[in-house]
Amino acid sequence: MAIETILLDHGAGGRASHELVKSVFAGRFANPLLDPMDDAAVLLPPPGRLAISTDSFVVDPIIFPGGDIGSLAVHGTVNDVAMRGAKPLWLTAGFVLEEGLPVALLTQVVESMAKAASEAGVLIVAGDTKVVGRGQADKLFINTTGVGVLPEGLTIGAHLAAPGDAVLVSGTMGDHGTTIMAAREGLNLDAPLRSDSAALNGLTAAVLASCPGVHVLRDPTRGGLATTLNEIAQTSSVSMELDEMAIPLDPAVRGVCELLGLDPLYLANEGKLICIVEGGQARAVLAALQAHPLGRSAAIIGQVGTEHPGRVWINTSVGGRRILDMLSGEPLPRIC
Amino acid sequence: MKHVDEFRDPELTKGLARAIAQASTKPARFMELCGTHTMAIARHGLSRMLPPTVEMVSGPGCPVCVTATEEIDRAVKLARTPGVTVATFGDLVRVPGSHSSLAKERAAGSRVKVIYSALDALELALADPKAQVVFLGIGFETTAPTVAAAVLMAKQKGVANFSVLAAHKLLPPALAALLSGPDLGLNGFLCPGHVTTVIGTAPYEDVAKVHGLACVVSGFEPADVLGAVLMLVKQVEEGRAAVEIQYARGVSPQGNPQARALMEQVFTPVDAPWRGLGWIPMSGLGFNPAFAEFDARARFDLEVPPAADHPGCRCGDVLRGLVRPPQCKLFGQVCTPESPLGPCMVSMEGTCAAWYKYRRD
Numbered sequence: 001m002a003i004e005t006i007l008l009d010h011g012a013g014g015r016a017s018h019e020l021v022k023s024v025f026a027g028r029f030a031n032p033l034l035d036p037m038d039d040a041a042v043l044l045p046p047p048g049r050l051a052i053s054t055d056s057f058v059v060d061p062i063i064f065p066g067g068d069i070g071s072l073a074v075h076g077t078v079n080d081v082a083m084r085g086a087k088p089l090w091l092t093a094g095f096v097l098e099e100g101l102p103v104a105l106l107t108q109v110v111e112s113m114a115k116a117a118s119e120a121g122v123l124i125v126a127g128d129t130k131v132v133g134r135g136q137a138d139k140l141f142i143n144t145t146g147v148g149v150l151p152e153g154l155t156i157g158a159h160l161a162a163p164g165d166a167v168l169v170s171g172t173m174g175d176h177g178t179t180i181m182a183a184r185e186g187l188n189l190d191a192p193l194r195s196d197s198a199a200l201n202g203l204t205a206a207v208l209a210s211c212p213g214v215h216v217l218r219d220p221t222r223g224g225l226a227t228t229l230n231e232i233a234q235t236s237s238v239s240m241e242l243d244e245m246a247i248p249l250d251p252a253v254r255g256v257c258e259l260l261g262l263d264p265l266y267l268a269n270e271g272k273l274i275c276i277v278e279g280g281q282a283r284a285v286l287a288a289l290q291a292h293p294l295g296r297s298a299a300i301i302g303q304v305g306t307e308h309p310g311r312v313w314i315n316t317s318v319g320g321r322r323i324l325d326m327l328s329g330e331p332l333p334r335i336c
Numbered sequence: 337m338k339h340v341d342e343f344r345d346p347e348l349t350k351g352l353a354r355a356i357a358q359a360s361t362k363p364a365r366f367m368e369l370c371g372t373h374t375m376a377i378a379r380h381g382l383s384r385m386l387p388p389t390v391e392m393v394s395g396p397g398c399p400v401c402v403t404a405t406e407e408i409d410r411a412v413k414l415a416r417t418p419g420v421t422v423a424t425f426g427d428l429v430r431v432p433g434s435h436s437s438l439a440k441e442r443a444a445g446s447r448v449k450v451i452y453s454a455l456d457a458l459e460l461a462l463a464d465p466k467a468q469v470v471f472l473g474i475g476f477e478t479t480a481p482t483v484a485a486a487v488l489m490a491k492q493k494g495v496a497n498f499s500v501l502a503a504h505k506l507l508p509p510a511l512a513a514l515l516s517g518p519d520l521g522l523n524g525f526l527c528p529g530h531v532t533t534v535i536g537t538a539p540y541e542d543v544a545k546v547h548g549l550a551c552v553v554s555g556f557e558p559a560d561v562l563g564a565v566l567m568l569v570k571q572v573e574e575g576r577a578a579v580e581i582q583y584a585r586g587v588s589p590q591g592n593p594q595a596r597a598l599m600e601q602v603f604t605p606v607d608a609p610w611r612g613l614g615w616i617p618m619s620g621l622g623f624n625p626a627f628a629e630f631d632a633r634a635r636f637d638l639e640v641p642p643a644a645d646h647p648g649c650r651c652g653d654v655l656r657g658l659v660r661p662p663q664c665k666l667f668g669q670v671c672t673p674e675s676p677l678g679p680c681m682v683s684m685e686g687t688c689a690a691w692y693k694y695r696r697d
Contacts, residue, residue, distance in 0.1 A: 245346075263379075315381075316379075316381045316558075317344055317346060318345075318350075318380050318382070318385075318559075319350045319353065319385055320381025320383075320385050320558075321384050322379070322384070322694040323693065323694050325692070325693045325694070328674055328693070
């Protein structure tokens with residue numbers, strides 16, 4: 001009989017656990033590295049250095065316009081590995097399930113995860129499932145760890161922004177955070193909001209193939225563009241000056257944020273990147289971004305300077321100028 | 337975006353900034369009386385568009401900031417009361433009281449729910465008849481009528497588990513108190529568009545006639561604020577002091593008599609404590625006897641010891657425009673948005689928070 005609901009037995013390691021793994025996970029994640037189902041997967045690293053990153057996903061609601069916790073768990077970790085310039089290869093996946101979770105919902109998430117991994121060209125090579133009592137977790141949490149390979153000679157990092165560099169983004173800002181918030185609050189806004197959740201390794205590969213002068217790649221997730229740029233400015237001891245008019249915003253996101261008094265520059269993105277590159281290569285990077293389906297609305301939004309290291313300035317669309325500070329407090333709970 | 341973009345057109349705003357610079361010859365100091373104006377000026381970087389002759393200072397216009405510490409202590413006491421759910425606007429959750437905050441109480445297990453209107457709080461009460469839902473009623477004349485409407489509906493529906501801790505503030509008595517205090521060196525006020533939609537322009541007439549200060553009611557978009565500043569500058573240059581409306585699309589001189597009637601049906605003016613300004617006669621709202629059953633003060637024991645503000649916190653002086661945030665020794669050092677010591681740093685619309693976020697230079 002097919003399992004309908006997750007019970008504590010499914011996490012106990014016995015027959016029920018095996019049944020769950022076999023019926024929900026094994027077939028969907030199948031690949032030669034996972035299939036032996038041994039205690040650890042054995043990997044043969046290709047030449048180069050390894051990049052590794054881990055992230056836990058607790059988004060609420062778990063299914064939202066444009067994605068779900070499964071696809072997000074793949075995209076988030078793939079993107080973190082890709083932002084160091086690495087090619088993501090393998091993922092592990094740890095699940096914490098709440099007793100009572102409908103297995104149909106879990107299956108939907110696992111299928112979405114398998115599809116996202118396949119599209120991103122990564123293999124899920126190890127996994128784990130635990131079950132906690134009702135109320136001890138909210139439906140389903142996922143942790144993913146990603147490993148990728150980084151070619152020799154390539155160094156990309158938040159400490160490398162230099163005066164004279166140009167600051168680019170690959171598209172509209174705040175789509176994911178705004179979508180999740182509207183879905184969480186059940187806001188019936190009749191606005192075409194959609195999370196931008198996507199794997200960016202194809203986009204980073206295209207940029208790195210066309211431009212050797214890339215200094216920083218970052219995906220502005222929690223805290224949004226404003227917080228990520230402040231982190232880069234502080235780590236690199238540089239200032240930045242942005243042009244508010246140049247920052248791409250989806251009209252629906254802008255409208256919803258205006259209505260709710262939120263600033264999209266502080267809201268999360270899950271399928272956009274920031275690229276900081278030698279000024280002379282800004283046009284080439286822009287062209288490479290715009291040629292990719294995930295970078296069509298990319299833009300050059302500012303430049304790196306030296307005045308007040310650690311600060312980010314923004315020239316406002318009405319002709320004023322102000323600081324663009326880091327996020328303080330919580331604008332939104334559990335967006336990823 | 338309709339109704340927004342036309343007021344953020346850079347040609348329009350830059351033109352207004354040029355007109356202000358051309359019109360202004362004498363030094364002029366204007367106070368904005370609304371936290372939303374403080375935010376708009378900071379967020380759009382408007383102060384950098386003004387000539388050196390024009391100075392904007394923030395007044396006691398942020399509802400969270402003027403909420404007295406003892407009111408926060410009362411809310412904390414409520415949150416600790418078994419069976420009580422505190423329903424509040426989000427801004428208030430992090431405001432420090434004498435010893436705790438609603439955020440800390442929530443972390444310790446109290447039921448504190450962030451809601452967006454008083455009617456949401458009433459719905460919480462209807463959905464959970466076993467809980468006593470208490471709404472923290474803060475804000476000026478803009479929000480008080482909506483709270484009155486929720487109380488009226490609660491009475492009509494006979495909702496026994498809903499009450500309000502009323503800590504509303506009225507703008508005209510505060511304005512009078514401000515003007516009777518030490519000379520602030522002001523030439524005029526940027527009057528709040530939203531509050532004026534309710535109270536109308538009559539309360540400003542004395543400010544202009546008796547005190548000789550210019551009053552312009554302003555909207556909240558960049559072009560509104562710059563347009564209103566231009567009107568203020570022209571009055572000063574022409575040696576006039578009058579009440580004028582820039583925000584004509586939102587405000588009529590009579591205000592909104594229905595909203596005032598609703599407020600007067602449920603509430604009655606009482607003396608109230610203001611953070612930084614002390615007790616101001618008839619500047620708050622208490623319940624009329626017919627609605628006393630919804631008064632959380634009557635329903636729960638809310639006696640609290642006299643409140644202790646952080647020594648050295650100059651929020652009171654900031655709220656009166658006597659000092660600018662960086663002149664407070666705590667500002668940006670031990671008082672930051674992450675760990676605010678005074679209310680002006682907590683609220684999104686607080687003068688210190690706006691200064692910290694947009695103008696630290």
